[in-house]
Amino acid sequence: MPDTFKVAVLVSGGGTNLAALIRSQQEQQLGPARLCAVIASRPSALALDKARAAGLPTAVVCRRDYISQSDYDAALLQKLAVYQPDLLVLAGFLTRLGPDFIHHYERRIINIHPSLLPSFGGPGFYGLRPHRGVLDYGCKITGATVHFVDADYDHGPILLQKPVTVQPEDTPELLQARVMREAEWLILPACVRAIAENRVVWKDGQANIIEQRVQPGL
Template sequence: MNKKVRIAVLVSGGGTNLQALIDAQKKEILKSGKIELVISNNSNAFALKRAEENNIPFEIIDKKNFEERLKEILQSHKIELIVLAGFTAVLPDNFVKYYDKRIINIHPSLIPSFCGKGFYGIKVHQAALKKGVKITGATTHFVNEIIDGGEIIMQKAVEVYEDDTAEKLQKRVMEFAEWIILPKSVEKVCEDIIEKIKIK
């Protein structure tokens, strides 16, 4: 049995990116890692239903003792890679340093455009339309202490149309960028982790 990297996906809302990862796992696009756990800071997140339907264990954590509890859960499940898929809480600096190059985030723009503090969800697409950009997209990156400041893993561009609303643009970026590069990025990082373990 080949080694698979144990993955935890952190979610706060609908879980469309979680679904993209689950689908990629079924199609073996994601084959070097396995989603072992879903964690949410929102007990009403629809993403938890997606986890349940796919027999993936899930945990709900609140703001109280957030960092300690999160670390505890991850360690008890022997998690090796953390994927932020629409997770709205900012992870503490100490936590990020502890899991250096082991946390991936997906951001709905081509970083360094429309990123950093205050840029998340639909706000990113509203800002892109306001600026009048002709090309936008999505970026996967490692998480460090700077919001959206970590090393870029992959990017994919998406065209902006003249009649776009923020909602239309958000849907296109998800479908033609986020759902494609997130599974590929997770697979790439899992491959790298396995390679490093072999070298050791």
């Protein structure tokens, strides 16, 4: 039995991707990964209710409570040190992380974004905005991306993407719901499990997932 791989989830909003991770854990689909804490950037985040309902430890670290980025990063690092996570998942986390924080968790932070990066990503592209951009541009395909986090918004090595077809009748709201259902809620748990099972390989700065191997006789 592999050792438990602890995952902390950082949130700012409703927690739809957190809910997908909770479901996956309850269905034993995360392998050795276990959610160890949920930390919100605002006390009103509805994701906190989902975390508490699942019996997960919660905390709030608000950016506005700290004068500088470095002070905020230090407070967040201190809070996370209580749980000692092996991986951080940014699941709708809208607060910027500084370079010192990212360096501390280098290659141990992933983010889920509701588009096929590098398209419709970067500052300001959150919520419905990526989906509005897809529709305004007339794209026929969109999707979701899980990537490792670096110092730039929605940047860093891509780990997994899943396409979703844009329908003629789509609105931003309809498209958002389908991207969640058909892409985000599938690839985020898959990436967490792959990292926990040490199935991510790096080459030339790029990350790739090795598929699970079935042992002979099983």
